[in-house]
Amino acid sequence: MTPGGTPGAPGVVVVTGVSRYLGAHVAARLAADPRIERVIGVDPPEPGAEFTDLLDRVERIRVDAGSIGGLLADLDVDAVVHLALVSSPDPQHGGRSAMKDQNVIGTMQLLAACQRAPRLRKLVVRSSTAAYGASFRDPAVFTEDTEPREVPRGGFGRDILDIEGYVRGFRRRRPGTTVTVLRFAPFIGSTADTTLTRYFSQPLVPTVFGRDPRLQFLHFDDALEVLHRSIVEDHSGTFNVAGPGVLALSQAIRRAGRVALPVLEPGLSGAAALARSLGFGRVGLDQVDLFVHGRVVDTGRLEREFGFTPRSTAAAFEDFIAAHRGGAVVSRDQLAVAERLVREGIRQVRAAVEERS
């Protein structure tokens, strides 16, 4: 048993990717848990100023991925939470090749280090529902056992497949270690700033003409809860983590009070590529494919194993809308008023006609 108290809860936890939003919040949350002795945040770059107040109880170590091996062994690490994934290429930080370096090479090096860490007994890896790809031949709802029909076009989806492949290899080589792979749906929430929240914050939201994909979101707080539970409890396996229920893209846009701007599919791919090459906009082919075919996952396994149901997709999105109400173009009140005005108008005209006749 670890010198950390409760069975299952590890003593020393290493969290990668603490300079990013998710990593910083997870590390802070684990640090606040009395069952966990030490939380060590590992990241190559210096955490941004916005998260430093979150991380005051987290020991931070800056190492490059290559030398993490010695670190894990020296620190007697019990558990590793791997969150250092980049979901879209950032032109300011090396674009797609840097993204691939961090996602795939970074994971390989971390897994190699984990294999040599003698006391390690738990590994939690952040994955994504992008692992299922998106194509028109896919079943409507993915379960954890669904194999992707084709390799995703987008870089992030391909990275995720690679990462999960390496994790499977690790699981074979270290059968005693509890490995939890969490396939997260896109995050949304009142404060999270992701590609998707930026997308829905625009007044005119581009969509693909003739397609109305089914989307699922995961509230950011629920993601934290699931990550927290997978560290302090033992849940081996791969789990879909998403808000139950579905929103159609058009429905989500209307609920947010935005206006959809349908674009022909080739046009959208081209526009996304153009925006990327010009250095603004971070919409990749991953997003384009998602907005053509949509993606819905089954969360039954998560609910059974974790005993936890994330708030529904609609509720998570509602929370996001409430925080971004300011940018709405069409509000519910305006619609109700417009409806009333039209009806009153019709009534007036009819009354006038009846009086005249």
Added chain:
Amino acid sequence: MTGRDPREGASGDRRYDVPLTVPEPHARPARANGHRPAGPATRPDPAPAGPVTDEVDTAATDEPAVTDEPAVTDEPAVTDAPAVPDAAATDPPAVANGVAGRPAATGGSAVPDRPGDQWDRAVASGLAFLRRRLAGDYEVDEFGFDPQITEAVFHPLLRLLYRDWFRTEVSGLEHVPADGPGLVVGNHSGTVALDALILSAVLHDQHPAHRFLRLLGADLVFRMPVVSEIARKTGGTVACNPDAERLLAGGEVVGVFPEGFKGIGKLYSERYKLQRFGRGGFVSAALRTGTPIVPVAIVGGEETYPMLADIKPLARLLKLPYFPVTPTFPLLGPLGMVPLPSKWLIEFCPPIPTAHLVDSADDPLVVFNLADQVRETIQQTLHRLLEQRPDPFGP
């Protein structure tokens, strides 16, 4: 969705709810615009609800010329941006109650039912529907099925087609289970898969439990824009075993046409000859979930677009399974898209139970035998129905 009970209209969170259904007999009929006054006891509106004209009506009289155009609903922010939003922001319940609570304002004394009231209600419910669509206030299931728009838009269109254009006669509806899962297996015909759509509309309209038919469509349907969107919204999904089993496990009635493109793409000379039933994937889906199989024979589909020839090179070029030549199609251009008004007969056959065969879902012999049984049932029913209908274009 929120409740339809108009009595609930006064409570704050349901303030936009407008009854879609025609009110009960005790409702106040006159000039109600589809709204009924909320009960006086439950009304939070501080303003007296008298027959005097109030600020809502004067606001409306000020600019009737602008607002009587239905198109205005699309752009409310543009037309009434300066005055309206702050009214809505300061006291939204009052605005909402202005809508729901003053039905008889211009009518003055209670006027008995007038011919215009029916129309009034239709307009009000239409507007309420439009507003709910624009606000995103509807539910979509995990397959993308949107029952609201299916009932309000797609089924009425199909109803015109099957009732007035094809004069469809339906029998054996009692064989479709009123609750719980069912697998409806039909013959496919007619170049365009009109029979599947008609079948789903017929089942929903005429079955006592108004069941929705969840169709399983070919890959091609989901590859095409617009078509794929409509297919999902009306309850369709890709024909694959995971989806079929998930729908059946959820207690839905699933519709499959195992002939696929071989069925709809056959020539008119082969009409009503059932094609091969593939690998019988539909049977194993039914066996795994213990779902009864209901064979259905559809007569009339073959004559809607009688396919005289298939231009294969053109089909290959367009990546379609076939390129049809009908008496009207390439010849009359878009006019050729109008289906010929054949007489349709639809018969649901007695269900074939499968609950005792759950363990044999992977036994090819059982699967093929059952598929053959379904195929034979449909084929014989087709022959019988064809004898009942000597003239394909008869009354």
